[in-house]
Amino acid sequence: MTRVIEYRDALNEAMCEEMRRDQRVMLLGEEVAEYDGAYKVSRGMLKEFGEKRIIDTPISESGFSGMAIGATMVGLRPIVEFMSWSFSLVAADPILNNAPKMLYMSGGQFGCPIVFRGNDGAGGQLGSTHSWCVEGLYSNVPGMKMAIPAFPEDAKGLLKTAIRDDDPVFFLESERLLSFKDEVPEEEYTIPFGQALVRRPGSDCTVVSFGRPVHFCLEAAETLAKEGISCEVIDGRTIRPLDIDTIVRSVKKTNYLVVVDQSWSFGSPGSEIASQVHQHCFDDLDNAVVRVHSADVPTPYAVELEQAYLPNAHRICEAVRSVTYNA
Amino acid sequence: MSVANTSIGTSHLTGIVPATGDSVARSLPDKTLLEWLRMMVLIREFEVRTMQAYQDRKIGGFCHVYIGQEAVAVGCTASVEHPDPIVTAYRDHGHALARGMDPKYCMAEMFGRIGGCAKGKGGSMHMFDRDNNLFGGHGIVGAQTPLGAGLAFGTKYIDEVINEGTSQRVTLCFLGDGALNQGALHEAMNLAGLMKLPVIFIVENNGYSMGTSINRGTTMADEITAKAKAYGMLSAQIDGMDILNVYDGMKAVVDQVRSTPCPAFVDMRTYRFKGHSMSDPRKYRPREEEQSYETDDPIAKLRDYLFSQKLFDEDRFKAMSKEIRGEVRASIKWAEASPPPDVMEELYKDVYVEEWGPYNGTSEPEMLTDGDQRKEEG
Ligand SMILES: Cc1ncc(C[n+]2csc(CCOP(=O)(O)OP(=O)(O)O)c2C)c(N)n1
Numbered sequence: 171m172t173r174v175i176e177y178r179d180a181l182n183e184a185m186c187e188e189m190r191r192d193q194r195v196m197l198l199g200e201e202v203a204e205y206d207g208a209y210k211v212s213r214g215m216l217k218e219f220g221e222k223r224i225i226d227t228p229i230s231e232s233g234f235s236g237m238a239i240g241a242t243m244v245g246l247r248p249i250v251e252f253m254s255w256s257f258s259l260v261a262a263d264p265i266l267n268n269a270p271k272m273l274y275m276s277g278g279q280f281g282c283p284i285v286f287r288g289n290d291g292a293g294g295q296l297g298s299t300h301s302w303c304v305e306g307l308y309s310n311v312p313g314m315k316m317a318i319p320a321f322p323e324d325a326k327g328l329l330k331t332a333i334r335d336d337d338p339v340f341f342l343e344s345e346r347l348l349s350f351k352d353e354v355p356e357e358e359y360t361i362p363f364g365q366a367l368v369r370r371p372g373s374d375c376t377v378v379s380f381g382r383p384v385h386f387c388l389e390a391a392e393t394l395a396k397e398g399i400s401c402e403v404i405d406g407r408t409i410r411p412l413d414i415d416t417i418v419r420s421v422k423k424t425n426y427l428v429v430v431d432q433s434w435s436f437g438s439p440g441s442e443i444a445s446q447v448h449q450h451c452f453d454d455l456d457n458a459v460v461r462v463h464s465a466d467v468p469t470p471y472a473v474e475l476e477q478a479y480l481p482n483a484h485r486i487c488e489a490v491r492s493v494t495y496n497a
Numbered sequence: 498m499s500v501a502n503t504s505i506g507t508s509h510l511t512g513i514v515p516a517t518g519d520s521v522a523r524s525l526p527d528k529t530l531l532e533w534l535r536m537m538v539l540i541r542e543f544e545v546r547t548m549q550a551y552q553d554r555k556i557g558g559f560c561h562v563y564i565g566q567e568a569v570a571v572g573c574t575a576s577v578e579h580p581d582p583i584v585t586a587y588r589d590h591g592h593a594l595a596r597g598m599d600p601k602y603c604m605a606e607m608f609g610r611i612g613g614c615a616k617g618k619g620g621s622m623h624m625f626d627r628d629n630n631l632f633g634g635h636g637i638v639g640a641q642t643p644l645g646a647g648l649a650f651g652t653k654y655i656d657e658v659i660n661e662g663t664s665q666r667v668t669l670c671f672l673g674d675g676a677l678n679q680g681a682l683h684e685a686m687n688l689a690g691l692m693k694l695p696v697i698f699i700v701e702n703n704g705y706s707m708g709t710s711i712n713r714g715t716t717m718a719d720e721i722t723a724k725a726k727a728y729g730m731l732s733a734q735i736d737g738m739d740i741l742n743v744y745d746g747m748k749a750v751v752d753q754v755r756s757t758p759c760p761a762f763v764d765m766r767t768y769r770f771k772g773h774s775m776s777d778p779r780k781y782r783p784r785e786e787e788q789s790y791e792t793d794d795p796i797a798k799l800r801d802y803l804f805s806q807k808l809f810d811e812d813r814f815k816a817m818s819k820e821i822r823g824e825v826r827a828s829i830k831w832a833e834a835s836p837p838p839d840v841m842e843e844l845y846k847d848v849y850v851e852e853w854g855p856y857n858g859t860s861e862p863e864m865l866t867d868g869d870q871r872k873e874e875g
Pocket residue numbers: 200229231253257260588636637638672673674675676677701703705706707769773
């Protein structure tokens with residue numbers, strides 16, 4: 171049985187269910203309690219769980235992230251909400267230097283079961299400092315896991331997995347998807363990390379993405395189908411671990427790959443996938459892998475510039491047409 | 498340094514001795530006070546029209562208006578000289594106008610047009626104006642506070658080391674009460690205290706950071722100047738709803754910071770009349786509280802003072818307001834007429850000072866070409 175709910179409520183359900191089954195889980199962040207969440211993701215949670223478990227913090231990302239990491243060392247499993255991942259940059263030291271390295275640095279003594287979550291990516295004319303796609307920046311760090319759901323069902327299932335995971339998980343949501351509605355199972359479920367999903371089967375070109383741009387890929391696939399180009403759209407769902415097998419299997423079939431990644435191109439998940447695919451599918455590829463990223467410039471404010479800057483269906487179509495021209 | 502506790506008007510100054518116990522503001526030329534009133538009305542009208550334009554979707558992104566806080570930007574700006582640097586947070590339209598930015602450049606920036614102060618690349622939160630020594634609008638809470646220390650370090654260095662003279666400039670660094678809780682501010686204050694930097698951290702204490710009232714967000718909320726004392730800084734608490742008071746208090750602080758030089762911290766008590774940004778139902782604060790502040794309107798206060806001193810009258814006020822409405826309307830017309838930045842020209846421009854490869858501002862943007870194989874530059 172399923173019902174149709176918003177991405178935002180899928181996240182809310184995941185947190186509530188996990189908090190009901192495990193007292194060690196709590197939520198902290200700016201405006202999460204009394205305001206019901208800056209984006210209403212934690213709506214009603216203060217009422218259900220009380221102020222000891224749903225905690226409003228001051229605008230002190232470095233402090234409260236580090237505090238939550240400290241709390242994991244004595245056994246808690248905090249969820250830290252960043253109003254936006256853009257604001258996590260002031261907490262770069264605790265989230266990159268402490269959380270993902272604790273286990274290794276302590277020779278396996280202290281893990282860090284924590285979830286950092288919040289809006290990632292351009293929210294629409296938010297300008298240079300507020301539009302970060304941190305998947306490029308942060309996925310570079312070993313010891314962390316990164317989930318980036320595109321659909322409500324995944325948002326819930328992956329967040330439950332993240333909360334139960336014993337390692338630090340960076341959970342990247344999208345402000346632009348919070349009100350997106352889709353079917354979500356009624357019954358309890360989790361979705362394992364490291365399993366990509368073929369969202370749309372196809373035979374001519376593989377298109378891989380994660381997070382919000384998956385929707386642009388599906389849109390592009392629809393357009394291209396009318397031109398007779400059949401795209402296989404893969405939703406990666408998690409970036410670390412990366413399900414390269416599903417991608418490779420698809421590329422061996424289609425012989426072409428377009429990677430769509432909303433972060434910048436230099437040293438990104440997109441470049442990582444391209445590199446791994448070149449390695450695994452060297453003889454299967456009929457053209458070089460083509461990547462669609464945000465333009466390699468700071469995010470501009472003006473709507474015309476921002477539209478030209480971001481990946482979109484139009485650019486994905488162009489990329490697929492260009493890579494398959496020799497088909 | 499003598500640590501005297503002084504008060505002028507409703508301000509409390511710690512370690513600051515004003516030149517005179519009398520109000521300096523009240524003895525300024527009539528023309529000056531009228532200019533202040535004009536500027537406050539201009540900011541108010543500008544922000545009202547900004548809100549309308551936002552509702553009409555002519556402005557996008559995050560947009561924070563300054564209504565209620567006008568006396569702070571105008572009074573503080575008046576207390577320094579034009580070459581003194583100013584840096585602020587994202588609620589920055591008032592500072593830009595008070596610093597002398599033409600309203601049309603400010604409006605065009607929010608409209609995302611090439612005529613904007615940053616060619617439409619920055620938006621509402623990032624008003625920069627080199628000619629007017631306004632060093633931004635910064636969107637990350639607290640980000641501007643180390644920059645404020647840096648501006649002061651820079652001007653002091655130039656005056657003392659390069660020009661072999663004495664430090665001349667004072668930097669005004671504005672921040673919200675929410676920024677009190679960012680590590681960056683505390684590091685900046687310690688540096689400023691250690692290095693005796695001529696910077697004034699002005700907390701525009703409007704009692705809230707989004708939906709969080711100050712006493713839920715920071716310790717010693719009733720006495721935030723205590724934080725500055727720990728860094729060895731001069732401090733003052735000033736009623737920011739009365740511009741005469743703002744000027745008097747700030748003048749004393751500025752004079753001392755300039756002549757010493759040393760840093761200072763101001764708890765500027767104010768109130769934002771509107772929501773945090775354009776989508777805030779303001780459920781976290783009682784309507785009665787809002788009303789009590791609205792009757793404490795900084796514009797009405799100065800206007801009524803000028804009326805009472807017979808320096809101004811109702812008719813002239815109406816005429817002034819009308820003229821300002823025209824000016825703001827004209828800024829909107831101008832912004833609308835200004836074209837959007839050209840994608841080919843602007844997307845890749847201003848990334849590097851020295852243009853190279855794809856960043857020459859004229860090459861076809863990367864995302865409009867498709868395959869990497871078509872591109873020559875790396
Ligand atoms: C580091 C960081 N965290 C969170 C935010 C989101 N945010 C923007 S404004 C704001 C409230 C700031 O309040 P305050 O400093 O009091 O300024 P005011 O809005 O009252 O002028 C928050 C939390 C941000 N911009 N930067």
